[in-house]
Amino acid sequence: MRRRFMKAVWLILAVIIVTLTNIDAKAAEEFPNRPIEFVVCYPPGGGADLSARIILPEVEKHIGAPIYITNKAGGEGTVGVSYALNKKPDGYTLFGLHQSSTFVGRVFGQLPYDFNEIYPISNWIDNLNIFAAKPNSPLKMFKDLLEYARQNPGKLKYGVPSKRTSQGIGAELLLSDARLDIVAVPFKGSGPTMTALLGGHVDLASIPYAMAKPHIQAGSVRALVVFGKKRVEELPDVPTAVELGYEEAPLAIAGAGVSAKVPQDRIEKLNRAFEKAMKDPKVLDQLRKAGFDPVYMDQGAFKKHILEGVEKVNRIKDRLKD
Amino acid sequence: MDFLQNLLFGFQVVLHPTNLFLAFVGCVIGTLTGVLPGLGPSAAIALLLPGTFHLTPVGAIIMLAGIYYGAMYGGSTTSVLVNIPGETASVVTCLDGYRMACQGRAGPALAVCAIGSFIAGTLSVVGLMLMAPTLAQVALSFGPPEYTSLMIVGFVILTFLASSSMPKALIMAAFGLFLSTIGLDAVSGESRFTLDIIDLNDGIGLVPVVMGLFGISEVLLNLEQIQGNPEILKGKILHLYPTREDWAKLLPASLRGTIVGFFLGILPGGGAVLSSFVSYAIEKRTSKYPEKFGTGVIEGVAAPESANNAATGGAFVPLLTLGIPANIVMAILLGAFMIHGITPGPMIIQEHPDVFWGLIASMYLGNVMLLILNLPLVGIWVQLLRVPYKILFPLILLFCLTGVYSVSMSRVDILVMIIFGVVGYVSRKTGYEAAPLILALVLGGMFENSLRQSLMMSGGNPSIFFLRPISFAFMLIAIVLLLVPVVLRRKPVPLLVEAR
Numbered sequence: 001m002r003r004r005f006m007k008a009v010w011l012i013l014a015v016i017i018v019t020l021t022n023i024d025a026k027a028a029e030e031f032p033n034r035p036i037e038f039v040v041c042y043p044p045g046g047g048a049d050l051s052a053r054i055i056l057p058e059v060e061k062h063i064g065a066p067i068y069i070t071n072k073a074g075g076e077g078t079v080g081v082s083y084a085l086n087k088k089p090d091g092y093t094l095f096g097l098h099q100s101s102t103f104v105g106r107v108f109g110q111l112p113y114d115f116n117e118i119y120p121i122s123n124w125i126d127n128l129n130i131f132a133a134k135p136n137s138p139l140k141m142f143k144d145l146l147e148y149a150r151q152n153p154g155k156l157k158y159g160v161p162s163k164r165t166s167q168g169i170g171a172e173l174l175l176s177d178a179r180l181d182i183v184a185v186p187f188k189g190s191g192p193t194m195t196a197l198l199g200g201h202v203d204l205a206s207i208p209y210a211m212a213k214p215h216i217q218a219g220s221v222r223a224l225v226v227f228g229k230k231r232v233e234e235l236p237d238v239p240t241a242v243e244l245g246y247e248e249a250p251l252a253i254a255g256a257g258v259s260a261k262v263p264q265d266r267i268e269k270l271n272r273a274f275e276k277a278m279k280d281p282k283v284l285d286q287l288r289k290a291g292f293d294p295v296y297m298d299q300g301a302f303k304k305h306i307l308e309g310v311e312k313v314n315r316i317k318d319r320l321k322d
Numbered sequence: 323m324d325f326l327q328n329l330l331f332g333f334q335v336v337l338h339p340t341n342l343f344l345a346f347v348g349c350v351i352g353t354l355t356g357v358l359p360g361l362g363p364s365a366a367i368a369l370l371l372p373g374t375f376h377l378t379p380v381g382a383i384i385m386l387a388g389i390y391y392g393a394m395y396g397g398s399t400t401s402v403l404v405n406i407p408g409e410t411a412s413v414v415t416c417l418d419g420y421r422m423a424c425q426g427r428a429g430p431a432l433a434v435c436a437i438g439s440f441i442a443g444t445l446s447v448v449g450l451m452l453m454a455p456t457l458a459q460v461a462l463s464f465g466p467p468e469y470t471s472l473m474i475v476g477f478v479i480l481t482f483l484a485s486s487s488m489p490k491a492l493i494m495a496a497f498g499l500f501l502s503t504i505g506l507d508a509v510s511g512e513s514r515f516t517l518d519i520i521d522l523n524d525g526i527g528l529v530p531v532v533m534g535l536f537g538i539s540e541v542l543l544n545l546e547q548i549q550g551n552p553e554i555l556k557g558k559i560l561h562l563y564p565t566r567e568d569w570a571k572l573l574p575a576s577l578r579g580t581i582v583g584f585f586l587g588i589l590p591g592g593g594a595v596l597s598s599f600v601s602y603a604i605e606k607r608t609s610k611y612p613e614k615f616g617t618g619v620i621e622g623v624a625a626p627e628s629a630n631n632a633a634t635g636g637a638f639v640p641l642l643t644l645g646i647p648a649n650i651v652m653a654i655l656l657g658a659f660m661i662h663g664i665t666p667g668p669m670i671i672q673e674h675p676d677v678f679w680g681l682i683a684s685m686y687l688g689n690v691m692l693l694i695l696n697l698p699l700v701g702i703w704v705q706l707l708r709v710p711y712k713i714l715f716p717l718i719l720l721f722c723l724t725g726v727y728s729v730s731m732s733r734v735d736i737l738v739m740i741i742f743g744v745v746g747y748v749s750r751k752t753g754y755e756a757a758p759l760i761l762a763l764v765l766g767g768m769f770e771n772s773l774r775q776s777l778m779m780s781g782g783n784p785s786i787f788f789l790r791p792i793s794f795a796f797m798l799i800a801i802v803l804l805l806v807p808v809v810l811r812r813k814p815v816p817l818l819v820e821a822r
Contacts, residue, residue, distance in 0.1 A: 183779075
């Protein structure tokens with residue numbers, strides 16, 4: 001009995017020693033030699049989470065190490081980023097980047113970390129936002145809105161998922177450029193905003209196109225204008241804010257970042273893996289199927305885009321204050 | 323006839339062996355996540371979501387939905403056995419369920435939960451199937467003013483929850499209201515009372531508060547008595563299944579709970595937690611012996627447990643017909659639909675009849691499976707009461723810790739749970755009940771948001787709450803509910819009792 005027990009102890013010890021030496025030996029090898037953590041800064045099931053779960057399996061193949069996802073939601077995307085930045089900057093912790101955890105948060109001084117500590121690797125998708133009118137609204141086109149709102153200042157109400165989202169910024173920019181007085185009613189997220197629009201509790205809403213798509217197709221809700229400069233493919237007749245002569249709103253971003261302290265050669269490797277994945281037609285197809293609009297930006301373009309975002313939001317920040 | 327044909331088509335889809343198996347797996351996982359305190363269906367569905375990428379869309383949705391309604395079956399188990407809700411929607415079940423267990427009636431209490439859940443689950447699927455598009459219109463007619471008035475009714479109902487001292491219940495409710503203001507203000511985007519802790523920006527989580535107030539404090543209270551009372555149950559376990567008298571009380575209570583739960587479930591944001599509280603309050607208010615509630619009354623278990631199950635059926639209405647998720651679990655399910663290239667919304671029944679009718683049919687089958695699964699489990703769970711507390715309490719603590727952490731992987735949540743464990747311990751020792759706090763925390767955030775939205779819509783004019791018919795009706799209900807006890811109390815109640 002006793003001998004058997006001693007045998008077991010030796011066996012366990014042997015296993016531990018072998019594993020430990022193995023780890024040591026591997027650590028000397030090349031990056032990456034162990035699983036990489038990807039921190040999604042929003043709850044599972046949302047757009048941020050889904051796009052990551054579509055893209056990362058492909059990145060995994062190109063980087064040669066498994067990538068696992070941790071969902072760290074909260075603080076409008078900043079909780080996850082600060083969690084990741086607090087880890088060792090060895091390239092084994094990546095995180096999702098969004099406008100609120102980069103340029104919007106920066107302008108409003110809400111980042112619990114240093115903005116320059118973020119190294120943007122690649123952008124994946126663009127979120128197109130639209131201004132839509134409620135079911136049975138007499139406002140059929142943007143022109144109608146201009147006319148009616150100018151004659152009846154303060155009478156129309158529009159729903160928006162919080163003022164500091166890309167929807168809030170886009171609408172505020174457009175309304176102030178067009179000198180329209182429309183009252184903003186902020187809701188908690190785009191779901192409740194959409195519900196209020198469908199129920200006719202607000203006249204208009206600034207919402208992601210993906211959310212409104214089924215209702216536009218069913219003919220109940222009508223898109224009046226697309227924020228930014230790119231038209232929605234399925235809505236060839238709806239003009240963009242830029243076409244109408246207004247300023248381009250900063251785009252909603254969704255991409256990947258890493259600590260700026262990570263050695264450059266590791267960043268390069270990650271970069272190449274993301275680029276390959278984002279050029280794979282299979283990934284693009286799956287993203288489109290899930291309702292995203294894939295737009296790839298490499299590190300340089302992505303960084304430039306974020307800095308432009310800072311500048312733009314800075315210019316309109318006083319209008320977003322209350 | 324169309325319905326029957328469509329339903330048959332749905333059953334054809336579900337009876338495919340793979341789909342049948344997936345529905346079963348979903349129900350089993352759901353029951354387990356329900357039983358484990360803190361670990362909720364949202365965490366389980368999120369974990370399993372990537373695994374469903376390779377399944378067919380129907381299969382994936384059937385399984386994930388099974389986890390959701392399955393969790394509502396399991397959630398009551400720990401409420402009854404150890405006075406710790408397995409799910410936030412099972413908080414109210416503790417009130418009478420645990421008392422029943424203390425009287426040796428844990429078996430009937432658990433059986434009532436399973437049967438009530440089955441009745442409600444099945445009826446809510448019928449409702450979902452027959453009335454989904456109509457109900458979606460009802461849900462849409464609820465704008466911010468209607469929500470505000472509904473929340474006011476909720477606050478009035480809150481006063482019914484007090485079982486001993488009304489002032490103490492109101493103090494706890496006020497504390498709950500304060501807690502609901504913590505976090506980022508949705509209207510201005512400024513943070514309030516967060517002490518610069520970014521984890522608190524999204525507010526104090528409901529799950530850590532519930533686990534603290536009920537789970538941790540329960541363990542602390544029991545530790546005091548551990549020497550004299552090594553087991554929860556001192557007496558005998560009387561019988562396992564409900565008696566005929568129990569059935570007579572169970573059925574009407576369960577039906578009332580189902581109706582309340584289903585309709586509140588349709589409203590985004592309302593859902594299972596609110597409906598369980600409301601149905602309990604209704605039972606207590608309409609009962610011939612309201613004073614006995616909180617001492618182990620069968621209606622106090624049947625109604626809320628039916629309500630939270632019916633709410634799960636209701637919650638599918640806005641998701642399937644409008645593409646709008648009513649709660650976090652539905653948001654994850656929406657993601658599951660999207661990833662398979664299906665956009666839920668007004669067109670889903672035409673474009674993907676297999677998914678819609680398959681899901682409906684799977685919910686009928688799933689509820690039967692859950693009943694068959696849960697009734698024999700009653701016997702096993704009851705035996706758990708025989709486990710010495712010194713073995714049970716470390717396990718409970720472990721499950722609470724892992725469960726709370728699994729919600730959003732936040733260490734702050736664990737801290738919140740521990741703090742509220744102490745708060746709960748002190749408040750229970752001094753006779754302050756936790757249930758009003760929980761309800762106020764649930765109502766507070768929604769009330770504040772919808773009140774401010776309504777006033778923005780009306781330009782600051784409060785008449786908006788009285789000029790819209792639905793909102794006016796709720797206001798009227800609230801006023802009547804408030805006045806009735808005041809008017810009745812004028813009668814010399816003790817005298818009447820003596821005269822009899």
